[in-house]
Amino acid sequence: MKILDTLSTKEQEISAKNIRIYLCGVTVYDESHIGHARTIIVFDTLRRYLESKGRSVNFVQNFTDVDDKIINRANTEGVSALEISTRYIDHYFEDFDKLNIKRATAYPKATEHIPDMIKLVQNLVDLGFAYVSKNGVYYSVSKFSEYGKLSKKKTDDLISGARIGIDETKNDPLDFALWKFADTEPMWPSPWGNGRPGWHIECSAMSLRYLGEEFEIHGGGMDLIFPHHENEIAQSEAFTKKPLAKTWMHVGMVTIGGEKMSKSLGNIKSVRHVLENWGPNVIRLFCLSGHYSKPIDYSEDLLKENLIKWRQVETAYYEMIMADGTGDTVEILHIVKECSQEFDSALEDDFNTSLAVGAFFKLVKGINRIAASESMTKSIAGIGLPEFERMSEILGLSVQKVTEQEKQSIMDLLKKRETLREQKKYQEADKIRDQISQMNIVLLDHKNKTVWMKKEKILSDSS
Structure with missing residues (x-):
């Protein structure tokens, strides 16, 4: 199996028997939206496919449960940050269980790994990659010569870019916080003073704790390439002197009317809202309908198209389980062989779920064509159903069963x-x-x- 690596821009062979995956999860200050769902559905499907091929997958997905957005939300509501993060972690599991997402091997929370973060920050200070300033502990970007290698950004361009805010307590405008001093909750004691961790150090510390120094796949949304994943590389590789991950896999954004989802535009579609209206199977088909690395545009028309296709899937399943009698199996054997090969080839080649879903629908159409011609028998269903169920399981689709x-x-x-x-x-x-x-x-x-x-x-x- 080959995956296009964001870092090398080349396809990397995923050949290990035991696959370790770290997926950057959600910051729990609000409801998860369809963009989060797409990334998580893509990685859930990747995991299902690898496991179907006999690979062992150690899948770690974190929760960022300490963040300024969480604190601001807590202050607005007059509750604790813990209450906000607990509420939205609970909502996350309610929503994503309904989306038929397999539970990760581990869901580390940032707040449960503060000692790991402090230890890593101390190591970076000792190695000369970080320094203590008036506002906290900062990473010295100029000390890491490979900074920008993931995002293909040059430090000179970044310095002149308008996105970098001026902070006189930093040695360099590009330096980023590893530990931020604070005198209000949530805060933790550290060798440098009370405070809380920076966002980027959380994932470096937790991936190191759960998956070791160099693991197979690091993933997330395309919007995390810079600065989050770039900064993770700088932190982790300065400490371990090894590549953080063998393959970096990033999922394209979900846009609405060609525009990025944002609160200011009021166009955010929560997972909860979309689930209530369309159900899990249509959402999964929508999220897998384009190549994972490309953006997809959310539209009711596209969801309706997938709904029509889903009804065909249900028909095929029930035509097979209700079949009786025996008959010629030449046609179904040909259909199953062709669709199975197309499905696996698509996923082996940079995880092309769009083509894989196409192969699944080709199988469904073939089954429904046989049923429509009054030729469906138990012997035909006995060949079609196992492949139908194999593909459904990998895509995370589930037809309603009856008691x-x-x-x-x-x-x-x-x-x-x-x-x-x-x-x-x-x-x-x-x-x-x-x-x-x-x-x-x-x-x-x-x-x-x-x-x-x-x-x-x-x-x-x-x-």
Whole structure:
């Protein structure tokens, strides 16, 4: 498997049997949005694929639970920073469990690793890469000759750039805080005085603690390349003298109408809002519909397209599990072989989920075509279903299943409907169809039988 490495700009072979992944998680001061969801869905799918190929994945995703945004929110609401971070960590798990995201191996919180951060900062001071000033401890960017190698930014250009604020307590405008002095909560004691950690040191300390000095994949959104990941490299590599990660993988932004989501524009789509309206499967398909490294534009039209495709997926599943009899399997064997190869090839080549999703839909169309031609049998389903389920599992998609009790209830109603139709009592038969429809069950009438399927209830589905 090859992944395009942001640092070298070359495709790197991911060949290790044991894969360690560090994904920069969310800062918990507000609800997670669709941009966060895309990054996390991409990495969840990567992990699922690697595990499906027998790889062991140690997946670490942090929570930034000490930050000025959290403190500002706490002050506005008149509560503690801990109350704010706890609330939004709880909301995170509620939302992302519903999105069918596998739980990470570990979810380290910044506040639980302050001693690790202090130790790393002290090491950087001892090595001459950091210094104590009036406002805190700062990293000396000029001491790290490779600064800018990830973002391809030159330090001279950065110094002349307007983004760098003037701070007379720093030796250099590019220097960034490792430890910020503070006299209000949240704060912790340190050898230099009470304070709290800078954002960048958190991930350096936690990745070192959980994954060691050099791990396979470091990931996050494209917006983290600079300054966050650039600064992580400067901190970690100054200390270990080794590459922080073998491959850097960054996910493109989700835009709305071509614009970046922002509070000032009022166009942020929370995961909670999108989930309520579209459900987990449509969101996952949307987030995987473009190449991970490119931006995708959020639109209701694109979500509707994925909803239509999802209904086809549900149909294919139920056509297979309701099938009976035997029949020729030549066509399904060909479809499965072709789609399986296309699916795996797409993911092996820089994790092209767009092409992989295309291969999955090709399989779904093939299955539905066989069913529509009245040729679906149990022997055909026995070949199609395992591959359908393999792809679904990797993409994190989940068709609604029925309980035995629901199944019995549906079968009884169908029997009653069939009897009424035989008696030409079509109006009464239609009433039973409506009753079944209320249970989110759709009937698929064939020549000699009626197949039913359970639809996922989706608020935005107007069909």
